[in-house]
Amino acid sequence: MRITDTSDLWWKNAVLYCLDVETFMDWDGDGRGDFGGLAHRLDYLSDLGVTCLWLMPFFPTPDRDDGYDIMDFYGIDKRLGHIGDLVEVIRSAKDRGMRVIADLVVNHTSDRHPWFQAARSSPDSPYRDFYVWSDEIPKDAPETVFPGEEKGVWSFDEKAGQYYLHRFYKHQPDLNTANPKVREEIAKVLGYWLQLGLSGFRVDAVPFFLETTEGMLPEGPDAGHSYLRDLRSFVGRRQGDAILLGEVNLKFKDQLAYFGGPDGDELSMQFDFESMQRFYLSLVREDARPLARTLARRPKLALQSQWANFVRNHDELTLDKLTEVERREVFDALGPEPRMQVYDRGIVRRLPTMLDGDPRRIRMAYSLLFSLPGTPVLFYGEEIGMGENLDAGGRQAVRTPMQWTDAKNGGFSTARPSALPNPVVADGFGPDHINVNQQRHDPDSLLSFIQLLIRRYRASAEIGWGDLSILEQPHASVLAHRVTGPLGSMIALHNFSPNALTVPLTVDGVDAETRLVDLLQEGETRTDDRGRAELDLEGYGYRWLRILDPGTRRLS
Numbered sequence: 001m002r003i004t005d006t007s008d009l010w011w012k013n014a015v016l017y018c019l020d021v022e023t024f025m026d027w028d029g030d031g032r033g034d035f036g037g038l039a040h041r042l043d044y045l046s047d048l049g050v051t052c053l054w055l056m057p058f059f060p061t062p063d064r065d066d067g068y069d070i071m072d073f074y075g076i077d078k079r080l081g082h083i084g085d086l087v088e089v090i091r092s093a094k095d096r097g098m099r100v101i102a103d104l105v106v107n108h109t110s111d112r113h114p115w116f117q118a119a120r121s122s123p124d125s126p127y128r129d130f131y132v133w134s135d136e137i138p139k140d141a142p143e144t145v146f147p148g149e150e151k152g153v154w155s156f157d158e159k160a161g162q163y164y165l166h167r168f169y170k171h172q173p174d175l176n177t178a179n180p181k182v183r184e185e186i187a188k189v190l191g192y193w194l195q196l197g198l199s200g201f202r203v204d205a206v207p208f209f210l211e212t213t214e215g216m217l218p219e220g221p222d223a224g225h226s227y228l229r230d231l232r233s234f235v236g237r238r239q240g241d242a243i244l245l246g247e248v249n250l251k252f253k254d255q256l257a258y259f260g261g262p263d264g265d266e267l268s269m270q271f272d273f274e275s276m277q278r279f280y281l282s283l284v285r286e287d288a289r290p291l292a293r294t295l296a297r298r299p300k301l302a303l304q305s306q307w308a309n310f311v312r313n314h315d316e317l318t319l320d321k322l323t324e325v326e327r328r329e330v331f332d333a334l335g336p337e338p339r340m341q342v343y344d345r346g347i348v349r350r351l352p353t354m355l356d357g358d359p360r361r362i363r364m365a366y367s368l369l370f371s372l373p374g375t376p377v378l379f380y381g382e383e384i385g386m387g388e389n390l391d392a393g394g395r396q397a398v399r400t401p402m403q404w405t406d407a408k409n410g411g412f413s414t415a416r417p418s419a420l421p422n423p424v425v426a427d428g429f430g431p432d433h434i435n436v437n438q439q440r441h442d443p444d445s446l447l448s449f450i451q452l453l454i455r456r457y458r459a460s461a462e463i464g465w466g467d468l469s470i471l472e473q474p475h476a477s478v479l480a481h482r483v484t485g486p487l488g489s490m491i492a493l494h495n496f497s498p499n500a501l502t503v504p505l506t507v508d509g510v511d512a513e514t515r516l517v518d519l520l521q522e523g524e525t526r527t528d529d530r531g532r533a534e535l536d537l538e539g540y541g542y543r544w545l546r547i548l549d550p551g552t553r554r555l556s
């Protein structure tokens with residue numbers, strides 16, 4: 001895929017905000033968030049500086065996996081409103097310069113989807129081959145994604161008289177993505193939502209449906225990627241600048257193939273799970289080197305491909321890419337109680353509680369998120385420092401209602417608390433202490449800080465577009481990185497330890513005095529004529545420094 005015009009690559013420096021309509025804002029007072037509520041909060045999101053909303057699944061669902069179990073790909077769950085309400089949200093977001101993407105879950109359906117109901121009813125059903133069946137459990141069956149909740153990935157269906165494949169819950173039978181008829185249906189679904197105004201999709205569980213495709217077709221490994229290329233080119237034909245943001249929790253070297261390698265003709269973006277996990281290891285060790293080493297080996301991508309950076313999402317904080325010993329270290333420091341852990345690999349807490357609410361460390365973490373090359377993705381409530389409610393159980397702990405005010409239910413809903421999808425956060429991170437209303441007029445609040453980071457990120461095109469280099473300096477606790485793009489270059493410093501220190505740096509390519517202008521505070525430092533400078537950093541401190549010629553007229 002040769003790109004000649006870069007003006008359409010909006011995702012390269014977007015600010016994504018993930019939310020579940022069900023837990024964001026309830027406007028009709030029934031206890032469930034709804035599209036009416038979201039519509040009333042679009043001004044808040046655009047004030048924050050968000051440029052693209054990612055809506056978690058809103059389709060009709062039995063809701064046994066938070067909507068990732070879909071019964072009808074063309075509808076809206078009626079608890080959330082009407083399809084017309086969604087169209088209003090898309091239009092009003094667009095008026096405010098925000099795009100909307102949604103989850104595309106095509107690895108599986110709910111077992112209550114009419115396709116599965118038809119498929120299980122008879123071997124002769126035209127829908128039988130929409131799913132993957134077997135007379136016996138295959139010997140090389142993979143492990144379940146949800147150990148402790150599911151026993152395996154094959155379950156027997158009495159009515160069908162055969163086993164069916166489900167990589168996730170038993171009630172989520174996997175679609176047979178090798179079947180051309182299934183592909184036709186998936187294409188129709190994509191076309192439908194693009195036509196309604198979506199700007200793309202967050203594609204759920206990509207490696208899983210690629211594996212199914214490969215397993216069912218004789219071409220082997222390329223069958224999956226060839227399907228992903230087909231999907232991307234279909235989306236491109238329907239709407240040139242629509243994106244596929246893939247959930248691919250694999251090692252860098254394997255992720256590269258999902259971008260379509262140097263051609264960049266598969267996924268437009270992928271979450272960087274590797275750096276996210278090493279970031280937590282660095283936090284715990286107060287040692288920036290695990291993260292620095294990971295970032296240094298991040299593959300370089302095609303111009304149109306992009307990393308999506310994140311600190312937390314709606315699932316467990318997975319630590320599956322760490323060694324057993326490293327994982328233990330993070331568990332012990334950030335999620336020591338059994339109820340804070342799931343699936344032997346993850347923690348079901350949000351960042352601020354894991355850091356005991358320490359504002360210095362929380363701010364350092366978000367400063368880093370917004371300064372790393374790529375596109376930042378926030379999960380709702382991160383901007384105000386929400387915590388979790390472990391009583392909600394497992395992954396639900398971080399899916400509690402958004403905290404708007406200190407009123408009943410955090411201002412999320414006027415319904416009785418038992419009608420809410422999840423209980424609001426109850427402890428020191430609950431609405432009494434943490435809410436939007438209180439923070440929006442306080443220039444020192446986390447919300448104001450995140451707003452500033454977003455403004456600076458959006459004004460620093462090099463972060464989204466530039467190349468990364470890790471700078472040499474003597475402190476193990478400091479990450480010093482530089483991003484250089486066609487329009488500018490900046491350095492960011494982050495201190496993972498509580499000790500204040502001075503960072504000696506040499507700015508490459510400088511042969512005269514150069515200005516290093518602070519972007520998050522007032523002030524600047526001059527290098528000497530060989531690019532050398534000494535920069536002070538507080539305990540858990542962070543600085544963004546724009547590299548400018550002394551004679552420039554650019555506003556920093």
Ligand code: NOJ
Pocket residue numbers: 065068069105168204205247314315
């Ligand atoms: C990944 C989603 O992020 C997760 O929440 C869900 O349970 C699984 N896919 C299954 O759809």
